[in-house]
Amino acid sequence: MTDTTYHLPPxxxxxxxxxxxxxxxxxxxxxxxxxxxxxxxxxxxxIDWAFISSIWRAEDEPLCKExxxxxxxxxxxxxxxxxxxxxxxxxxxxxxxxxxxxIATIVASCVPWFWTAIxxxxxxxxxxxxxxxxxxxxxxxxxxxxxxxxxGLALTIFIFAAVSIIGMPLSIVLALGRRSKLPVIAKLFxxxxxxxxxxxxxxxxxxxxxxxxxVLPGWLxxxxxxxxIFGFALFFAAYQAENIRxxxxxxxxxxxxxxxxxxxxxxxRVSRIQLPQAFxxxxxxxxxxxxxxxxxxxIVTIVGFFEILASGSAAFGTGKWTVHYIEVYVFIGAxxxxxxxxxxxYGAYLERKLRVGHV
Amino acid sequence: xxxxxxxxxxxxxxxQALVLSVVAALLVAMVxxxxxxxxxxxxxxxxxxxxxxxxxDFSFSVLPYSISDSYSKxxxxxxxxxxxxxxxxxxxxxxxxxxxxxxxTSKNALFSLLGTVYVEIFRNxxxxxxxxxxxxxxxxxxxxxxxxxxxxxxxxxxRGLYFPVLNIALWSVALMILxxxxxxxxxxxxxxxxNHSSSYHVTKRVGWLLLPVIMVVIAYxxxxxxxPLINNPALKGLNFKGGMRMPPELSALVIAIALYGGAxxxxxVRAGLMSVPRGQLEAGFVNGLKPRHIFTRIxxxxxxxxxxxxxxxxxxxxxKATTIGIVVGFSDLFMIISTSIxxxxxxxxxxxxxxxxxxxxxxxxxxxxxTINKKIALKGYELKS
Numbered sequence: 001m002t003d004t005t006y007h008l009p010p011x012x013x014x015x016x017x018x019x020x021x022x023x024x025x026x027x028x029x030x031x032x033x034x035x036x037x038x039x040x041x042x043x044x045x046x047i048d049w050a051f052i053s054s055i056w057r058a059e060d061e062p063l064c065k066e067x068x069x070x071x072x073x074x075x076x077x078x079x080x081x082x083x084x085x086x087x088x089x090x091x092x093x094x095x096x097x098x099x100x101x102x103i104a105t106i107v108a109s110c111v112p113w114f115w116t117a118i119x120x121x122x123x124x125x126x127x128x129x130x131x132x133x134x135x136x137x138x139x140x141x142x143x144x145x146x147x148x149x150x151x152g153l154a155l156t157i158f159i160f161a162a163v164s165i166i167g168m169p170l171s172i173v174l175a176l177g178r179r180s181k182l183p184v185i186a187k188l189f190x191x192x193x194x195x196x197x198x199x200x201x202x203x204x205x206x207x208x209x210x211x212x213x214x215v216l217p218g219w220l221x222x223x224x225x226x227x228x229i230f231g232f233a234l235f236f237a238a239y240q241a242e243n244i245r246x247x248x249x250x251x252x253x254x255x256x257x258x259x260x261x262x263x264x265x266x267x268x269r270v271s272r273i274q275l276p277q278a279f280x281x282x283x284x285x286x287x288x289x290x291x292x293x294x295x296x297x298x299i300v301t302i303v304g305f306f307e308i309l310a311s312g313s314a315a316f317g318t319g320k321w322t323v324h325y326i327e328v329y330v331f332i333g334a335x336x337x338x339x340x341x342x343x344x345x346y347g348a349y350l351e352r353k354l355r356v357g358h359v
Numbered sequence: 360x361x362x363x364x365x366x367x368x369x370x371x372x373x374x375q376a377l378v379l380s381v382v383a384a385l386l387v388a389m390v391x392x393x394x395x396x397x398x399x400x401x402x403x404x405x406x407x408x409x410x411x412x413x414x415x416d417f418s419f420s421v422l423p424y425s426i427s428d429s430y431s432k433x434x435x436x437x438x439x440x441x442x443x444x445x446x447x448x449x450x451x452x453x454x455x456x457x458x459x460x461x462x463x464t465s466k467n468a469l470f471s472l473l474g475t476v477y478v479e480i481f482r483n484x485x486x487x488x489x490x491x492x493x494x495x496x497x498x499x500x501x502x503x504x505x506x507x508x509x510x511x512x513x514x515x516x517x518r519g520l521y522f523p524v525l526n527i528a529l530w531s532v533a534l535m536i537l538x539x540x541x542x543x544x545x546x547x548x549x550x551x552x553x554n555h556s557s558s559y560h561v562t563k564r565v566g567w568l569l570l571p572v573i574m575v576v577i578a579y580x581x582x583x584x585x586x587p588l589i590n591n592p593a594l595k596g597l598n599f600k601g602g603m604r605m606p607p608e609l610s611a612l613v614i615a616i617a618l619y620g621g622a623x624x625x626x627x628v629r630a631g632l633m634s635v636p637r638g639q640l641e642a643g644f645v646n647g648l649k650p651r652h653i654f655t656r657i658x659x660x661x662x663x664x665x666x667x668x669x670x671x672x673x674x675x676x677x678x679k680a681t682t683i684g685i686v687v688g689f690s691d692l693f694m695i696i697s698t699s700i701x702x703x704x705x706x707x708x709x710x711x712x713x714x715x716x717x718x719x720x721x722x723x724x725x726x727x728x729x730t731i732n733k734k735i736a737l738k739g740y741e742l743k744s
Contacts, residue, residue, distance in 0.1 A: 329491070
């Protein structure tokens with residue numbers, strides 16, 4: 001028998017680690033110095049531009065010409081356009097509360113306690129309904145505001161949420177369909193998925209906005225916004241279905257066979273054995289698809305919707321504000337960054353956590 | 360009878376036939392509905408309109424054009440513009456991606472943090488926002504009169520980037536590119552044929568020397584008569600005359616796609632470099648290879664093989680992303696098609712051309728990359744960590 005004592009790697013002190021990673025060789029020393037200088041310079045330059053030499057209040061706008069930093073006056077003066085678009089001024093609180101509710105829903109669905117089909121669907125149905133009622137009105141004494149007047153951050157979040165809520169169940173159907181044992185079903189679903197994956201999102205949104213009126217009878221067309229959301233959801237579902245399919249394929253065959261031996265019906269095997277494991281297997285890539293989708297909501301601005309990117313462009317579109325485009329773009333970029341970065345960090349956290357669980 | 364209805368096989372076939380007929384019925388209904396609505400709006404179908412002249416102008420073209428050109432030529436120009444944008448954007452993105460990938464795999468923590476910061480910034484902001492940001496920056500550059508110049512030959516202004524070109528006919532440029540590609544394809548064939556002998560190396564060297572000479576001769580023969588060989592841009596009145604102009608729309612999109620794609624490709628390259636098993640590198644070290652050689656002879660070749668499939672994926676994604684060019688008014692395939700739809704009303708035909716165009720581009724990228732992938736795949740056994 002061989003000796004099976006395991007040797008732990010030697011303990012390395014923090015300062016030793018630091019030395020190894022920063023000052024291992026003279027060249028490394030040099031490189032570290034240059035990088036540190038570069039970081040210091042960039043950070044100093046950014047902080048100076050954004051915080052120290054910048055102008056903050058709307059009424060201080062005349063000072064902007066002299067100031068070397070950012071002119072945040074444009075944000076102070078126009079932030080309501082950026083966040084709410086053409087939503088009626090007195091009703092902005094509704095848009096705000098609706099966004100907070102939807103963001104809370106998104107955050108809550110990151111908590112593992114909600115990860116059962118019933119809890120997750122209940123959470124999203126409730127969150128989405130509250131969002132829709134607040135935005136659309138017509139009940140509880142709220143005045144009706146039709147989707148044409150929605151805009152800004154609320155519209156971005158609405159499109160994201162609606163695409164997710166339609167696309168997610170659809171993607172499960174597509175993934176299961178593509179893996180069907182029946183050749184005709186598998187081919188049909190495969191064709192459908194590959195078709196949507198081979199086209200740019202913009203062409204699909206454009207088709208949904210412009211072509212669908214030709215193809216569908218009048219009673220099925222609906223509002224342009226809903227057509228675009230539905231097209232977007234099909235696109236999303238095609239990509240998400242492939243992620244789920246990858247997760248399904250990673251499940252050992254024995255799992256399904258065990259269910260079969262126990263006499264479980266197809267739907268029970270799918271809902272109790274296959275899908276839970278598939279989601280667990282491909283959770284990081286599923287989250288990643290949500291990240292991409294949030295960024296891609298910005299594309300609807302091309303087919304004529306007033307989401308946060310378009311409302312941002314409108315914010316500096318008039319009068320004295322036209323010169324302050326950089327501030328507005330940086331501001332909108334920061335909003336996107338907060339959403340996308342936190343979602344993608346969450347995805348990376350999940351990936352680490354699941355990997356540890358596996359080994 | 361009961362046994363047939365009850366049999367699994369029969370039910371499966373019946374179910375599939377049912378689904379197939381429902382799908383077919385839906386398609387037929389859609390076609391009929393389309394027909395009806397086209398007739399109601401008295402629109403004609405068919406591709407006859409492609410021969411009509413367009414009568415409208417657009418922002419940029421690689422070929423000479425006029426507003427009396429036919430739809431087919433205008434669409435071809437849009438297609439070429441998309442290819443040009445994709446080629447420039449993807450090439451630059453690959454260069455940036457390799458650099459970022461190398462920086463991120465550096466052992467120096469601060470240096471690799473530099474790459475991380477880059478990736479997080481450019482990957483987490485929508486491409487379309489980056490494109491309009493760069494467009495705003497590029498189009499707010501100084502007027503032509505106050506243009507930034509580089510040795511009075513290259514000028515950068517709000518109207519675009521001007522740089523000198525050779526006064527030669529377009530066909531000769533195409534011929535030169537063709538010649539170069541043919542030579543590159545000819546080399547591997549020659550190597551097989553000559554069996555790696557020393558005469559192959561001689562032929563290769565002679566070829567590389569001869570190629571520029573032939574190109575110079577072609578350029579000389581194809582030059583526009585009575586003009587200087589080099590066409591320099593120069594300030595005439597309020598704008599530049601001569602030279603070649605890269606419009607701000609194209610520059611902004613190339614910058615945006617390069618930076619955004621660079622962040623994604625950087626991650627792909629990093630994953631590839633990390634996927635090389637450490638034992639391989641240690642084996643190189645034990646055999647006395649220099650770090651430089653361990654990188655170029657062991658790590659890089661293995662990493663390239665590992666990343667090609669995901670790189671293909673990124674290229675296809677970036678190619679599809681070029682459609683956002685319309686936000687800054689770049690006349691790519693999508694913009695040309697959408698203007699054509701507005702002007703001619705031939706919605707369905709034009710959309711079919713658009714989808715066909717993208718299918719063609721994406722399948723070509725996938726084909727080329729898969730061919731390379733097969734060519735360089737390690738033979739014999741699969742390398743696994």
